Amino acid sequence: MARPTEAIIDRQALRDNLALVQTLAADGKTMPMVKANAYGHGAIEVSKALSDVAPAFGVACIEEALVLRDVGIKQPILLLEGTFSADEVSIAAENNFWLMVENDKQKNALLRSSLKQPINIWLGVDTGMHRLGFNSNSINKHYRDLSSSNNVANNIVLASHFSCADNIGNPHTRRQIDYFQQCLSTLDNSFGRKTDWSLANSAAVLAWPETHGSWQRPGYMIYGNSPFNEPQHQAAKLTPAMTFQSAVISIREIDAGESVGYTANWTAKRRSTIATITAGYGDGYPRQAPNGTPVLINGHRCPLVGRVSMDMITIDVTDLPAISIGDHAILWGPSLSVNDIAARCNTIGYELITQLSQRVPRRYIN
Ligand SMILES: Cc1ncc(COP(=O)(O)O)c(C=O)c1O
Known part of the structure; x- marks a missing residue:
């Protein structure tokens, strides 16, 4: 007889919650966040449970990504904070990890590497959270530098993160969206193509449809919890896992x-x-x-x-x-x-x- 304390994790709830994301943001792809041990639910088991339905996963760092590769997860895995040191770039390339690039140090490490295969890049722009990401007025230059490198695969994704999307009435989110859209259209006009983009965390998936882009990055809602303090009609459809x-x-x-x-x-x-x-x-x-x-x-x-x-x-x-x-x-x-x-x-x-x-x-x- 064991100590009776345990956490039951319902895999079907995870799949249902992911399906809700996909219904709400039907034109884009859903990348579940499995960082921090899948928000405590167990990154290996959660990734396995979602591997039939998730085209990619998101983690904070390369150590978390390697754990998933070691157990046979095949999908691309995005490192949300990118690399911390230059030696991680080639490991990322070999393992099909995608990199967030959000500062000059990370960018230069990538450009100076000699890689056997190009890496998929997410270019981080700071739209007002002031934690990570390049300033928007330098984005064209970074995009040009990266897209002309043999180390970088086509289809760089422009990405940013919200600071207040869980607070539905907060005007800060509107400002971040406007700022991002400006940045995106400048890129599209300068490079003559439609740039892939990603903005939405759980709160934005649920309550800000205009943020639904090429990729959504939900975490908390995948585990069935509402990011809001108040009742919200879409969040009411979630099942805690x-x-x-x-x-x-x-x-x-x-x-x-x-x-x-x-x-x-x-x-x-x-x-x-x-x-x-x-x-x-x-x-x-x-x-x-x-x-x-x-x-x-x-x-x-x-x-x-x-x-x-x-x-x-x-x-x-x-x-x-x-x-x-x-x-x-x-x-x-x-x-x-x-x-x-x-x-x-x-x-x-x-x-x-x-x-x-x-x-x-x-x-x-x-
Ligand atoms: C860059 C980034 N994207 C997406 C998420 C997922 O956010 P949430 O769990 O609120 O959906 C996080 C969470 O911290 C994040 O840092």
């Missing part, structure tokens, strides 16, 4: 006035039944979760009470009709949104799923 679950391992009655857990930060106002669940911050359940954070015990919402420990949490189950050791607990999943848990912890669901620790076995279904 991860269920983080555990079980009751101890039950006790305490008197009113008794406190629970480290720092004794919760005190019972009535005689209470406390159930201990074997999952804690060592598993990725956030330590900042306050008293009252919901946990589903046998399908009923019950409040967390007391501080989250490394390996356990404590739940007030006084109002449940019955409770036994071994009873089922869901920490987040399709019936308890990870976004709701995250909001109570002053973070975002992205962080919670990505930080699910290695100790939690992932069990793949469907």
Whole structure:
């Protein structure tokens, strides 16, 4: 008998969520983001589950891409941050990894390499996030330098990233789109061709149709979660792929006035039944979760009470009709949104799923 804490990952949910992207942005291609261990879901298994339907994958760095090649993933893999050192260029070329090029150092490393086969390039333009990418007024020059190199394959993709697309009313996204479109039409006019382009993350796939380009780059929505704080009609069609679950391992009655857990930060106002669940911050359940954070015990919402420990949490189950050791607990999943848990912890669901620790076995279904 093993510790009952695990994450169930529903492969069919991943495929359905990807199909939603493809329905919404039917003219382009969908590149699921599988960086950071596929947002905690397991990059190898997620990539395998999507390999029949995804034409390419996106990761942060070459180390993540090599893991996928080693297990036989055949698709091109885009390195979203490009290369960190010149020696990565030839490894990328040999492995059919695509490179984001977003600064002079990366560009020069690429141009100076002697490659046996050309590499597919995504040219990053900074449209207002001010994190990565070239300034738009230098894009024509970079495009020309790259497209005239034998190291670079045809069809350079112009790409940028949004900073606020999850905030539907935010005018910053409009400005980024306008800026990008200007840059794109300047390129098209200068080089007399239609340039491939990519803008859309999950929020843009769902709520900004004008950002749907040659390639979409959704991450969070592939895992079935909404990037928005408020309800959104397309996001409502997503199915969370991860269920983080555990079980009751101890039950006790305490008197009113008794406190629970480290720092004794919760005190019972009535005689209470406390159930201990074997999952804690060592598993990725956030330590900042306050008293009252919901946990589903046998399908009923019950409040967390007391501080989250490394390996356990404590739940007030006084109002449940019955409770036994071994009873089922869901920490987040399709019936308890990870976004709701995250909001109570002053973070975002992205962080919670990505930080699910290695100790939690992932069990793949469907
Ligand atoms: C460049 C880039 N594209 C796409 C994504 C996917 O974003 P999301 O998970 O919000 O869809 C990310 C995520 O951080 C990113 O950095």
